[in-house]
Amino acid sequence: MLDTLFDGYTRSILVFTGINIIAAYSFYLPFKTGQVSLGQAGFLAVGAYAAGIMTQKLGLPFPVALLVGGAITGLVGVGVGFPALRIRGIYLLLLTLAFAEIVQGVVMTWEYTGGAEGFQRIPYNAYTLDYVYGLLVVLLVAFARLERSSLGRAMDSIHEDELAAEVMGINVVSIKLLAFGLGAFVAGLAGALFAHHATYVDSTTFNILVGVNILMFVLVGGSSTYWGPVIGAAFLTLLPEFLRMLREWLELLPPEWVEGAPLKRIYAFVHEFLDFENEKRLIAYGIILIVMMILRPDGILTRDSLRRFFAGRREGRLA
């Protein structure tokens, strides 16, 4: 349905942005209870392979594979979440990193799904775009409700101060485990969606850098509101594309606009600089990341900035 509206390039950008946002939410859920995971890529891989086996090897329909794949990933998540309860901070970061590396190792050596040659000929899902954005709407509604529910508030209080939350009578253990498992479930869905869009995955598809990227989506977007992951994932996915387009736009300028020596020189310089090969683009991307963290260490979107935005609108309506 949705896919008829866009050309191929736009479509693929939209799919990747959407899947990245879903992956960002999979990080955001455990993060809400103070658990920072570098290993979400491992859960994406579990979801992708589990669902891929169901459609390609067992011939099950995609929706079933998607849900069961997600559920299996969720169970794995609870399994990882148990030991994760005992540790925090940098130790948890390293534990989840190790989990992702081990998943990568299993995938690479498991001959059933192609081993190092990769998992090939996963059935293509023509409705990926609808699934991705449908799921996104569901997630947004769920988070909007979670924000105002006692469970959401309990999660926030665990994030702020675990001991205080426990003293208040919040069941810290089960809520943290739930958040970790649900996060893994969402990651499994993202992995399954990705696998049936790309139709091929291997052990490098979900490498450690993917996990690092997912963490960045949330922290760059802003982790204090559930809109942060959307903003961050969209911003960081589209930024390289935007940098690519800048030069094309520059070339659209009518030549009579850049008359005169100084202006021409500036134009030539900018044009030359924007001659982005992949590496140059990524260098710019890295620099933008650093600058962003200097200027907005809490991310693009914070609770305060949202409040100010809505307050401003309300005042505007009154006047």
Add this chain to the structure above:
Amino acid sequence: MIYQQLINGLMLGASYSLVAIGYTLIFGVLNLLYFAHGEVFMVGAFIGLYTVILAGANIYVALAGAMIACGALGALAVVATVRPVSKDHPLAQLISSIGVTIVLQNMAIYIFGGQQMAFPETIKQELYRLGPVIISSVQIFILVVAVVLMAILWLFIERTKMGRAIRAVAENHETAALLGVNVNRVVLVTFVISSAIAGIAGVLDGVKNSNVSPFMGLEVAVKGLVVMLLGGLGNVTGAMVGGILLGMVEILSAAYIGTTQRDFITFAILILILLFRPSGLFGTRTTEGS
């Protein structure tokens, strides 16, 4: 056979140790996982390679060049990417260091191209027989450099005033500042030293494997993290011993179990340590996470 493998493990372990020392020093004074450390190692390897190729210099000049350039890179990193980021946001600092990783790696690809480059022979290859093992002149050279470097560093940390200041900051930022330690300077010195050591380790790695590539940093970065944990966060002696230990384990498991299972075992060890001895095998100076 087993002795030969132990020598190989020692060689691998020495470079892990050198990288992990930097990680653990930086973690000690800043409570920061400095992600870009592996890329500094890679930059060092390239600088060593180019001083050999372009200036026709010998290996000692290459080591010195990499040491100085990477030390300067460390200073630049502190001034441009660590200090400006708010200290109350440890995750923002982590992301800023990921930004540095991306910039360094892609600059290397941009300047040097995305392929492996051969490292020319700078030390005459000679083989010595020592009882049951055969050891080459290159291996001896690398081991000597690594051991001398670690010894100097150990003396610096334990015996000099600056070393004491580094230990004080690692113990507690605020108390050290109250006692008159210039924390900013300590952080700067720590970065310069750690980066310089990583640069040397990069050149040694280039000499050992006879090649250098822009992608060599990532694996070392991850292994360095494992070693840092093995030795206990912020524990320099632990990082030295931990690196050798991990090198041995990897080589032995590759030799007797299988190459594909090697990384597996590394990360299984990591998980076991995290669960049962999170303070590392040798204890840790800083116990709280970031």
